[in-house]
Amino acid sequence: MVAITFVAVDGLEQRIDATDGLSLMENAVAGGIDAIEAICGGNAYCGTCRVHVDPAWRAVTGEITEIEEPMIEASGDTDPGVRLSCQITVTPELEGLLVRTPASQS
């Protein structure tokens, strides 16, 4: 289990015990993080699973991948830490990861 914290816009913090090997999105949905809508089920084609990765963690989670670009661009979300959580695979290196969820996913 990998401990990951989601922080909502109102400051509410929720910690989940994520499963190694699944995506951050799948773990968030299973862990009851309502701000992760994920309406395309993890296919990088809805942009409703966006997270803003804390600056301290960006080197570990990595840059936006090519497949994420179109939907992130279409969402108009310009946060420097924005990623689609369905394209981040949870690994033990993410122990302690902190991400924020946007005010709206649409």
Next chain:
Amino acid sequence: MTTATHAPGETTGCPAHAGRDDRKSAKVAEANLAPAPGSRVIGSFAAGRDILRSPKVRQAGASADVVDLSHPDEISFFFLDGDLHRKRRAAVAGLFAPKTIVTRHQRVMNRTMDAIVADLQARGSAPLDELSWQMAVDVAADIVGLTDSDTNANLARRVKKVLEASVARKPGRLNALVFNAKMLVHVGAFWKHDLLPAIEARRKQPRDDVISHMVKENYSKKGMIMECLSYGGAGMMTTREFIVMAAWHLFEKAALRERYLTGGQDDQFAILEEILRLDPVASMLHRRAAEPVEGVLADGETACISIREANVDEAITGPCPFQLDPDRARRMKVAGPYMSFGDGPHRCPGAQVALHETRIFLDRLLRLPGVKLVSEPEVLWNPQIQGYELRGAVVACDRG
């Protein structure tokens, strides 16, 4: 809240599949479904998803197998795979984004619905699939950029003729000749009255739509026609059927209808997605393994992923998979449509568009004074697209 949709006296006995079966298209599908010869049917949701998400598979099935991949600029991205497919899809991704639906497509949906309602109230009754077709065509046409036709009703009529001709091909040489001749006439009319005016308008003033993108990328005439027809088949014909199916369920089940009209939008989507799970418009997807897919497909093997079976796989639906339960997906923490829009790189880009237009159509229709379904549809089967067709449903409302 599974009880919300139970009619008095109905059994809720489950598991063992002896309980209620709310599917309306299962019988006709069972009698007619024809997986591609030599393909292996995959019914497990997890295995189907693994195959559809694997980069090692390619599009397959009747039409994909006869497409000439050596001219990628002349075929729809539906038939492409890999990098080229990803690029072609990425170029139009913004058109399907949730934000675009809210800021742009909903306006078209509401405008079309205003016209549909006015027409229905003036006539007193109308065939339901005629109304749903108008909605499906208007919305997809705006996304594609087919907005320079004489009237939308004529555009809808011409697109219908081309699509019907393209799927009504019977075997035999004479039939093929007749088909080709008919098809040429219909495609010619569509080109002259709809596509060409749109292309000319986009050359002068590009917009945010598929045709502007194709003009910018110098698509050939054939390439543009093929792409438009793909959107027509994939987006218009499917949505027409789904709207009628969802309307039929809602007219029939008073408690469900009440919930639809009093719940919020999220609840409306949950209801629609659950109907689509039970009665998916697309029934199967074919993929050929270009390399072995570990644990599921051997090299060169073709899989027929059964959307119908995957959607009732108890491993992912939980118990009583044949019962209409709008709370199921939330309870199971899965995406509501299950496999109905496919999965992986080819997953339907128009999924949210289809759900939004259906939601708006039914929300407006079901609130009309005196609205009723005066005649239920007949469930037919279209062997070319391997999907159900609902014909003969008539809705009526008070004349206004």
